[in-house]
Amino acid sequence: MRAAVTAHKDFTISPIDDRVYGAFLEHLGRAIYSGIYEPGHPTADKNGMRGDVAQLVRDLDIPMVRYPGGNFVSAYNWEDGIGPRDKRPTRLDLAWHTSDSNAVGVHEFIDWCDTVNTKPMLAINLGSRGLDQARNFVEYINGPTGSYWGDLRKSNGRKDPWDVKLWCLGNEMDGPWQVGHKTADEYGRLANETAKALRAFDSSLELIVCGSSHSYMPTYPDWERTVLEHTYDAVDHISLHMYFNNRAQNTANYLAMNARLEEYIGTVASTIEFVRARKRSKKRVYISFDEWNVWYHSNEQDRKILDGAEGWPHAPRLLEDIYNFEDVLQVGCIINSFIRRSDVVKLACIAQLVNVIAPIMTEPNGAAWRQTTYYPYYLASRFGRGTALDLQVSCPGYDAEVADNVPYVDIAGVHNEADGTMTLFAVNRHASETIELEVGLHGLPAGKIADHQVISHSSLTAVNTAAKPTEVVPKKGTGAGVSSDKLTAELAPYSYQMIRLTA
Numbered sequence: 001m002r003a004a005v006t007a008h009k010d011f012t013i014s015p016i017d018d019r020v021y022g023a024f025l026e027h028l029g030r031a032i033y034s035g036i037y038e039p040g041h042p043t044a045d046k047n048g049m050r051g052d053v054a055q056l057v058r059d060l061d062i063p064m065v066r067y068p069g070g071n072f073v074s075a076y077n078w079e080d081g082i083g084p085r086d087k088r089p090t091r092l093d094l095a096w097h098t099s100d101s102n103a104v105g106v107h108e109f110i111d112w113c114d115t116v117n118t119k120p121m122l123a124i125n126l127g128s129r130g131l132d133q134a135r136n137f138v139e140y141i142n143g144p145t146g147s148y149w150g151d152l153r154k155s156n157g158r159k160d161p162w163d164v165k166l167w168c169l170g171n172e173m174d175g176p177w178q179v180g181h182k183t184a185d186e187y188g189r190l191a192n193e194t195a196k197a198l199r200a201f202d203s204s205l206e207l208i209v210c211g212s213s214h215s216y217m218p219t220y221p222d223w224e225r226t227v228l229e230h231t232y233d234a235v236d237h238i239s240l241h242m243y244f245n246n247r248a249q250n251t252a253n254y255l256a257m258n259a260r261l262e263e264y265i266g267t268v269a270s271t272i273e274f275v276r277a278r279k280r281s282k283k284r285v286y287i288s289f290d291e292w293n294v295w296y297h298s299n300e301q302d303r304k305i306l307d308g309a310e311g312w313p314h315a316p317r318l319l320e321d322i323y324n325f326e327d328v329l330q331v332g333c334i335i336n337s338f339i340r341r342s343d344v345v346k347l348a349c350i351a352q353l354v355n356v357i358a359p360i361m362t363e364p365n366g367a368a369w370r371q372t373t374y375y376p377y378y379l380a381s382r383f384g385r386g387t388a389l390d391l392q393v394s395c396p397g398y399d400a401e402v403a404d405n406v407p408y409v410d411i412a413g414v415h416n417e418a419d420g421t422m423t424l425f426a427v428n429r430h431a432s433e434t435i436e437l438e439v440g441l442h443g444l445p446a447g448k449i450a451d452h453q454v455i456s457h458s459s460l461t462a463v464n465t466a467a468k469p470t471e472v473v474p475k476k477g478t479g480a481g482v483s484s485d486k487l488t489a490e491l492a493p494y495s496y497q498m499i500r501l502t503a
């Protein structure tokens, strides 16, 4: 099978905001406790943060990490996580039917962000709480000393304001499962008044209002319209979430699901434009896709805890999906969609980062390792920075449940003028046919192949484990070549590829 692609330096989609390679950490399961934090671990630093995990995170070069939830945030009191540890209360977490010692709070999280070279994106509880605690929280984090909240922060060990810019106004407020679930009008009004108060404190904050939790939600896309009608002037981004699964065990359909993702992004982008037109506004609001991933492998085993059959355990194993090679292909396609829609998606977070539906797994007092899905995320985060190219792709397609004529090759291209590279990320969705890829390069680096990484495996269900952590890893690709401004490569059936060109 042949795929012909044309890439031109001047046919671009948008500069890619580095923050589309963000991640998410929630007080959920073992994401925090025995994930990033485990005081007794042999690699723990003086703050009790695991050094082995921090290194794997650092390697990903993540621009920002969202915290502390998720569903958890909708009943969270941020004040529980500040001050001396021995005075912090243990609380029941209504979202996940667990308890939380609050040994980690916002100080520990932001300090950890510094050690892994990332920036925090903080979420505010607009489920069980309201405007007043929101402004107090923001003042505690960013306010000057000489005022109540700044002085309290100082007395807890941090004199200088942190200057956190990204603030989520609640989480999934459209979801009936959310503590403090609201209608679009109720939420829209609260979010707008909260945003106005936060802006009165600091007009340069970047505020994210909740969109839909999924495109299957019955209130989608009216939710977006209503919420934006209330908040358009006061916010910068609208948040979307989407999780993917192959419960139906249909790989062709599974690997076509990013068509639905792109439809979702397209619809919300149009809704933003609709509200902008109604408001006669010059201002643009963008999309923060702050939860995305594959999530289904662990659903059965989680049921007991979520149903309350185990009481209120502290940091139990929850949402510990073990990802396989098939999920590598899926994650590759999802990230390609974000690159292709970099004109409207400016922030995105893989959900989540450690242990909980995550690319990094740990054992308490034991090893930390990379799941299969670590690698497409790693390669895109490291090498997908620059300007997204508007590739013209001609390739046979197939009809799937979610969309018709889904091309067998899913491909995205990034031109980085600063370092003189062009990088292609491609997934061959075909089970048995090699794709002969030909890319015409116009005004783009076409001197030599600087790197070619391939992830493939004979079994779609192959996984990485503590005992066998390198079963699915990228390997050096062979056979790609470039001459006369044309790149040629053979994409093996069911494979993920990254090809990087320099002048």
Ligand code: AHR
Binding pocket: 026, 069, 070, 071, 072, 171, 172, 213, 241, 291, 351, 352
């Ligand atoms: O990431 C797991 C959960 O998925 C989050 O807590 C919630 O926001 C979403 O439903």
